[in-house]
Each structure stands twice: as structure tokens, then as C-alpha cells.
Amino acid sequence: MAAAGTTRTERPDGKIHGAPQALSGDAPVRQASLREHNLGLVLRHVGAAPRPPSRADIAAATGLTRATVSALVDDLITGRLLTEVDPAPRTGAGRPAAGLVLAANGPAGLGLEINVDYLAACVVDLAGTVRHRAVHRADQRPHSPAEVLTGLARLAATARSAAATQNLALAGTALAVPGLVTAAGLVRLAPNLGWRDVDVPGILGDHPALCGTPLTVDNEANLAALGELHAGPPGPANFLYISGEIGIGAGIVLHGTLFRGARGWSGELGHVPVHPDGPACRCGSRGCLEQYAGQEAILRAAGLAGHGLSPDAAIADLVERADSGDPATTAALTGAATALGVAVAGVVNLLDVDTVVLGGVYAPLAAWLRPTVEEQLRRRVLTAGWSPVTVRPSVLGGDAAVVGAAGSVVRAVRDHPARWLAAIT
Ligand SMILES: [Zn+2]
Numbered sequence: 001m002a003a004a005g006t007t008r009t010e011r012p013d014g015k016i017h018g019a020p021q022a023l024s025g026d027a028p029v030r031q032a033s034l035r036e037h038n039l040g041l042v043l044r045h046v047g048a049a050p051r052p053p054s055r056a057d058i059a060a061a062t063g064l065t066r067a068t069v070s071a072l073v074d075d076l077i078t079g080r081l082l083t084e085v086d087p088a089p090r091t092g093a094g095r096p097a098a099g100l101v102l103a104a105n106g107p108a109g110l111g112l113e114i115n116v117d118y119l120a121a122c123v124v125d126l127a128g129t130v131r132h133r134a135v136h137r138a139d140q141r142p143h144s145p146a147e148v149l150t151g152l153a154r155l156a157a158t159a160r161s162a163a164a165t166q167n168l169a170l171a172g173t174a175l176a177v178p179g180l181v182t183a184a185g186l187v188r189l190a191p192n193l194g195w196r197d198v199d200v201p202g203i204l205g206d207h208p209a210l211c212g213t214p215l216t217v218d219n220e221a222n223l224a225a226l227g228e229l230h231a232g233p234p235g236p237a238n239f240l241y242i243s244g245e246i247g248i249g250a251g252i253v254l255h256g257t258l259f260r261g262a263r264g265w266s267g268e269l270g271h272v273p274v275h276p277d278g279p280a281c282r283c284g285s286r287g288c289l290e291q292y293a294g295q296e297a298i299l300r301a302a303g304l305a306g307h308g309l310s311p312d313a314a315i316a317d318l319v320e321r322a323d324s325g326d327p328a329t330t331a332a333l334t335g336a337a338t339a340l341g342v343a344v345a346g347v348v349n350l351l352d353v354d355t356v357v358l359g360g361v362y363a364p365l366a367a368w369l370r371p372t373v374e375e376q377l378r379r380r381v382l383t384a385g386w387s388p389v390t391v392r393p394s395v396l397g398g399d400a401a402v403v404g405a406a407g408s409v410v411r412a413v414r415d416h417p418a419r420w421l422a423a424i425t
Pocket of ligand 1: 271281288
């Protein structure tokens with residue numbers, strides 16, 4: 001493939017004139033690094049452009065020479081990252097130039113999710129479009145980790161076939177789990193699944209549905225927050241994404257970046273204490289938020305627990321009852337929202353995020369939860385008087401974690417296209 005960054009000249013000492021410091025700090029910048037940087041620059045420009053830009057448009061916008069842009073674009077087209085589209089009609093003189101878009105039949109991400117009451121898989125292409133989605137609804141708690149992962153691998157195999165049928169090449173897999181995950185993918189603790197020290201890559205990594213591409217494992221609220229961050233037009237750069245399921249997780253986004261904490265275990269909002277002497281929690285403590293605002297706690301308070309309904313049907317029933325003004329349901333949702341607002345007010349006071357996103361089962365319940373959560377934030381957040389906190393439902397709804405997981409794979413390709421190009425050559 002053609003070398004890029006040809007506007008720069010190499011000195012006898014191997015350093016490069018005019019190389020931006022931001023590329024590598026005090027270290028010398030290699031020609032290959034420049035090419036990697038510029039490939040990413042061109043791909044990001046096309047991904048963010050409001051209409052398909054031509055090579056000349058990209059050169060004008062990035063400051064690269066037309067020859068350099070052309071060489072980079074050729075590489076990106078060969079690597080199935082960009083596609084040329086018909087030029088827009090032009091009224092002025094000169095031949096209209098072809099526009100460039102992210103390839104719809106190039107690399108894609110496979111997202112997987114394990115939750116307490118379902119398994120999910122989806123495939124997202126380079127432009128962020130969901131091309132395949134499947135959910136298997138069943139309580140996972142009676143099953144061993146190996147059994148759950150076998151079920152998940154079946155969903156992954158189907159997703160892989162669907163991707164191949166659509167001429168997509170899977171660049172990797174990201175798995176969302178409701179628990180504490182180490183950087184190596186070891187699930188240290190998932191209290192609601194009853195998992196402790198489960199080596200997910202060790203069990204799943206060699207499965208035919210996944211082998212051959214990288215597998216990452218991450219907390220579901222973290223991946224959902226990333227999904228929310230990259231969904232649609234740019235939204236807030238500082239927000240708390242709350243994943244309301246049987247457990248309650250949170251993804252913290254600060255300055256447009258996921259804040260993981262020292263060991264990657266931030267966001268355990270469900271185990272923030274609301275009442276020190278409250279009901280016992282699966283984590284071993286008492287009075288955790290989860291015991292007041294988790295999905296099962298809400299259904300119990302509304303008198304809907306033990307009706308034999310699937311979780312989806314139970315939430316649909318809850319929405320219907322709330323819509324009709326059923327007093328027990330209204331009281332249950334107000335109680336959950338009060339506890340949620342108290343816990344979230346502590347987070348907002350501490351981190352100064354300006355937006356709270358209600359995700360998971362909280363998304364369809366947002367109309368009833370939001371007023372009380374907002375009321376608690378108004379009462380308890382010191383700065384709320386002159387800078388109210390926005391509370392809104394998730395754009396991606398219940399799919400946020402699995403779509404965010406697949407999107408994280410695609411995002412890695414978009415951020416580092418040179419790695420993808422090197423992997424396929
Ligand atoms: Zn707890």
C-alpha cells in the first residue's frame with residue numbers, strides 16, 4: 001500500500017520535520033506512525049461528514065495534500081473501510097468528483113450480552129447500523145457459567161452466519177456482563193448471576209463461533225454508556241448512564257471518555273446504600289439501591305412478583321398499570337424513583353455530570369420515574385438551583401449494552417484503521 005504523510009520529509013537522524021507533537025509526545029515519529037495517524041484522520045472525517053466528501057474536500061478539510069489523501073483513500077477502499085458513491089450533481093464547471101462513505105460491507109462488530117434474564121447478540125457495521133440482532137429470553141440463574149456461555153456461543157454462531165451472508169467481516173467480539181470484570185476478561189463477581197472468578201475468555205475464546213477474532217469482556221453498563229455516547233449526533237460529554245435491570249449498573253462518561261476507575265470497577269450504583277439497615281442485598285450488605293429500585297424490587301412493590309410472567313411481559317404489564325394510574329404501581333415507581341434520585345444526587349454532587357440517562361428497564365418507565373428523580377436532584381444537588389440536571393431515557397433503550405458492545409469493536413477499527421488494514425493483508 002502507498003505510503004502516506006508524503007508532505008513530511010525524513011531527516012538523516014530518522015526524525016521527521018513538521019511531525020505534530022501530539023502524535024507521540026517526546027518520542028520520534030516514524031513514517032508508519034504518520035500514515036496510521038492520517039488514515040485515522042481521513043476515516044474520521046468521512047465518518048463525521050454531513051454529506052459524502054470528495055478526495056479534494058478531505059484534502060481541504062484536513063490540510064493533507066491531494067496526492068496524500070488519494071493514496072490514503074485508495075488504501076481505505078482496498079481495505080473495505082470506505083466506498084465511493086456517485087457524485088452529487090454540480091452546477092459549476094468541472095467534472096463532479098465521487099463522494100466517499102463508510103463501507104456498508106466491510107468490517108463489523110459482534111456484540112454479545114449476558115444478563116440475568118436474557119442473552120443477546122447483535123452485529124453493527126462500520127457506520128453504526130445494526131445489521132443483525134437476536135435475543136434469547138430465559139432466566140440464566142439456574143445455569144452454570146459454562147452452560148450460559150454455551151448458549152451465548154450458539155447466538156454468536158448465528159450472528160456470525162448472518163454477518164457472512166451480508167458480506168460483513170467480523171473484526172472482533174465484545175461481551176457485556178452485569179458484573180466486575182478485570183482487564184483480562186475475568187468476571188470477578190456478578191452477584192445477580194451468582195458468578196465469581198469466571199474466566200470467560202478461557203471458556204469461550206476457543207469456541208468456533210468466536211475464535212480467530214479478538215474477544216473483550218466488559219461491564220454491561222460501561223458498554224451501554226459507550227453505545228449512548230456514540231449513538232446519533234454528539235450528545236452531552238459528561239453524563240451518568242444508569243442501567244436498570246435486576247441489578248443496577250452505571251457507566252460514567254466524563255469529557256467524552258468512559259471513566260473506569262482505578263481497577264476498572266467504577267459504576268456499581270446498585271450497591272450504593274440508601275438505608276443502612278435496609279433489606280439484605282445479594283452483595284452481602286444491607287439497604288443497597290438495588291433493593292429499592294431494581295427490577296424485581298419494583299415488581300414486588302407493585303404486587304406483580306410471582307405472577308409467572310416473563311420479565312418483558314412483567315415490565316409491559318407494569319407500564320400498562322402505570323398508564324392507567326393503578327395506585328400500587330404508581331406508589332412502587334415513586335418509591336423506586338425516590339431511592340434512585342437519592343443515590344444519583346450523591347453521584348452528581350461528587351462528579352458534576354449534567355445529564356442522567358435512564359437505561360435498561362428504566363427507559364420504558366422513564367415517564368413515571370423522571371419527575372421524582374428530578375425532584376430529588378433539585379432538592380439534593382447543591383448546584384441544581386442555577387444549573388438543573390437533565391434526566392432523559394436512553395436513546396438505545398434496552399439494546400444499549402449489546403449495541404454498545406458491537407459498537408466498541410467498530411469504534412476501535414474507526415480509531416485505528418491501520419491495525420485493521422494490517423490484519424487483513
Ligand atoms: Zn448490594
